[in-house]
Amino acid sequence: MATSYVRPQADWNSDAYHRLSEPQYAWGRTLLKVLELKGDEKVLDAGCGTGRLTAELLDRLPRGQVVAVDASPNMLAKAREFLSPRYGGHVSFLQADITELPMIESLDGVFSTAAFHWVKDHRKLFRSLFMALRKTGWLLAQCGGGPNLARLRYAVSKLIARDPFVQYFVGWSEPWEYVDERTTADRLLAAGFEDVEVSLREAPVQMQSREDFIEYMRLMTLHTHVAQLPENLQTEFLNELADDAEKRGGYVFDYWRLNISARKPRWPRVSTGKVWKLQRE
Secondary structure, three states, X not given: OOOOOOOOOOOOOHHHHHHHOHHHHHHHHHHHOOOOOOOOOEEEEEOOOOOHHHHHHHHOOOOOEEEEEEOOHHXXXXXXXXXXXXXXXXXXXXXXXXXXXXXXXXXXXEEEEOOHHHOOOHHHHHHHHHHHEXXXXXXXXXXXXXXXXXXXXXXXHHHOOOOOOHHHOOOOOOOOOOEOHHHHHHHHHHHOOEEXXXXXXXXXXXXXXXXXXXXXXXXXXXXHHHHHOOHHHHHHHHHHHXXXXXXXXXXXXXXXXXEEEEEOOOOOOOOOOOOEEEEEO
């Protein structure tokens, strides 16, 4: 009978993320364009990563403040190094689980991109964000959703079910929560939000070479999977996935982005007559 092989949980390589996160940065900048700000708000960047998008948000808040939150010590250290010299007291940093924020009705808004899908309990997440917001506070977020990375995930599921990899994934479950529009909207409404709008769009990312594809898997999409394996099997694992991608037509990550917009009501919501608006893109 196979036994589970569990390596220590891998933290992010923040230097690599800062260098390789151009797709996430581009998606976030697009999201920021729809955000209307007065410039003096207090905003939470939930899952700030290395702070590239936090800087864009801070530029929009010359009289405001951003609380940069991430669960990863490596990410937060990189964000502090990147942001503090330029923004000083306009930004503060907090290492925390965003499903258990230590804030009660103290934020004007929550912004997040490429983070929520790393949280397994979205019901708890939305309750935490709701409690942290002031009345009429807003939530604007984007994350992976629906069939995000379905092609890669299928290839991974087949690979980890056979030797020599299977013994390292006994009891394994995916580290992501990719949710559809209806489920997300229902969870937001259940948390108490109103004016809920959710949309899903395809956003594939083409890698320029096999080497780039493997590096991106190793450091970005599959870093938790790679951490489960001993070093002598990591390269074989990634090469098998690259071979599969090549057979399927190219080194493409089949990303889908779930866009989320919602608001905390001024008064407790007593009617569920208005459900949510589905935006097709």
